[in-house]
Amino acid sequence: MGRPLSFPRIVPDTEPGGLRSAAERVLRSNWRSGRRADGTPYGFTCPAPRKYVHQWYWDSCFHAIAWRSFDPERAREELRTLVRAMSPDGLVPHTIFWGGRARWRRAPLYATAAPFGSAATAHTQTPVLALAWELVGGNDPAFVAEGIEPLARHYDWLDRERDPDGDGLIAILFPDESGLDDSPKYDQVYGWLAHWSPGYMLLVERHRRRGYSARAIVERFDHHLEDVLFNVFYALSLHALHRMSGLERFGERAERVEAALMERCWHDGRGLFFDVAERCERRVTLSTWSALTPLALPGLPEDVRRRLVEEHLLDPRRYSAPVGIPSVSMDEPSFRAGFDGFRCWRGPSWVNTAWLLVPPLRELGYAAAAERTVASLGAAVGREGFREYYNPLTGRGLGARDFGWSTLLVDL
Numbered sequence: 001m002g003r004p005l006s007f008p009r010i011v012p013d014t015e016p017g018g019l020r021s022a023a024e025r026v027l028r029s030n031w032r033s034g035r036r037a038d039g040t041p042y043g044f045t046c047p048a049p050r051k052y053v054h055q056w057y058w059d060s061c062f063h064a065i066a067w068r069s070f071d072p073e074r075a076r077e078e079l080r081t082l083v084r085a086m087s088p089d090g091l092v093p094h095t096i097f098w099g100g101r102a103r104w105r106r107a108p109l110y111a112t113a114a115p116f117g118s119a120a121t122a123h124t125q126t127p128v129l130a131l132a133w134e135l136v137g138g139n140d141p142a143f144v145a146e147g148i149e150p151l152a153r154h155y156d157w158l159d160r161e162r163d164p165d166g167d168g169l170i171a172i173l174f175p176d177e178s179g180l181d182d183s184p185k186y187d188q189v190y191g192w193l194a195h196w197s198p199g200y201m202l203l204v205e206r207h208r209r210r211g212y213s214a215r216a217i218v219e220r221f222d223h224h225l226e227d228v229l230f231n232v233f234y235a236l237s238l239h240a241l242h243r244m245s246g247l248e249r250f251g252e253r254a255e256r257v258e259a260a261l262m263e264r265c266w267h268d269g270r271g272l273f274f275d276v277a278e279r280c281e282r283r284v285t286l287s288t289w290s291a292l293t294p295l296a297l298p299g300l301p302e303d304v305r306r307r308l309v310e311e312h313l314l315d316p317r318r319y320s321a322p323v324g325i326p327s328v329s330m331d332e333p334s335f336r337a338g339f340d341g342f343r344c345w346r347g348p349s350w351v352n353t354a355w356l357l358v359p360p361l362r363e364l365g366y367a368a369a370a371e372r373t374v375a376s377l378g379a380a381v382g383r384e385g386f387r388e389y390y391n392p393l394t395g396r397g398l399g400a401r402d403f404g405w406s407t408l409l410v411d412l
């Protein structure tokens with residue numbers, strides 16, 4: 001797996017054609033393909049050539065969504081590669097090491113079955129797969145049909161293995177299973193075991209000893225939560241799988257997740273959706289973009305969705321920032337606009353946030369806010385290139401360069 005050198009790239013202009021070709025260049029230069037030692041073929045986009053060299057579950061889904069406007073075959077291959085990494089019982093790994101192994105220094109931080117030598121992690125990530133499969137499948141019935149069996153296996157696994165209290169909401173066992181690794185909303189739940197703390201290695205070891213079984217872990221410890229963002233993508237994916245397969249159980253499950261989000265996570269006083277954590281099932285009442293994600297569920301009551309927009313997204317003290325949508329409300333004491341000592345998701349704006357929230361803003365009639373968000377990110381990308389995230393106050397590009405899912409901007 002050759003790794004081409006990559007240099008900071010400045011996109012020449014913000015004119016849509018310029019952004020499109022720059023996005024395509026990033027996707028093409030991040031593409032990795034080959035065969036694993038056991039002969040399994042792979043083809044995926046690494047999130048960032050110098051920082052993230054493996055395949056990540058939700059990144060790959062976002063890459064496939066972006067690829068479809070440039071090279072639909074690559075979009076399909078990216079998703080097929082994820083399916084090839086699926087375990088026989090239906091777990092799609094969070095990280096897959098195809099061409100290499102986890103670098104030894106980072107190895108203890110990966111939630112793998114064995115401390116060294118595993119081909120992938122034994123934990124998962126926000127399950128965007130069916131949603132991406134449907135978007136990529138578009139009018140390709142053969143590709144859609146090919147996905148039904150493995151996708152059903154994956155979503156049945158989530159339902160069977162990751163809903164230990166049977167309320168319809170999936171529980172995550174690690175903060176990074178949502179993809180929002182260091183979000184301040186996890187600080188209270190994970191404490192010294194947080195993703196950014198050295199204690200995280202102990203969390204991995206402890207879960208490893210229990211075979212990553214949600215039942216065994218939830219019974220004994222308090223470090224788990226029913227995460228709003230994870231469950232929103234789960235519901236969106238269940239709806240997609242229902243549409244693709246016609247299998248009623250997925251449509252029913254999606255409605256159950258939506259009802260549970262309303263019943264268990266909606267906080268009428270604050271007008272936000274909060275995660276439910278620990279065995280005592282307490283709500284984690286912190287305002288992060290995760291609390292706004294149910295906006296993307298058209299099945300939720302319209303007045304609830306409008307409250308998310310009017311009381312939060314449009315409020316200049318909260319989420320209406322000069323650039324993009326901040327990952328933490330600007331009025332939270334934990335909000336940090338810029339680089340924060342290697343911790344991410346503590347304030348900066350990411351492109352996948354806008355990708356999820358801009359379409360419902362348009363749908364509900366907030367076109368000016370939607371276009372302002374897209375234009376501000378377009379200008380930041382034009383100036384700084386496709387970075388991992390951006391300072392929401394200044395637009396400064398931060399984190400990795402040539403970051404794959406930032407190319408989702410072309411989809412908006």
Ligand code: GLC
Binds near residue numbers: 056181
């Ligand atoms: C960071 C992000 C996570 C992403 C990974 C690879 O860890 O927090 O969401 O999947 O990088 O890009």
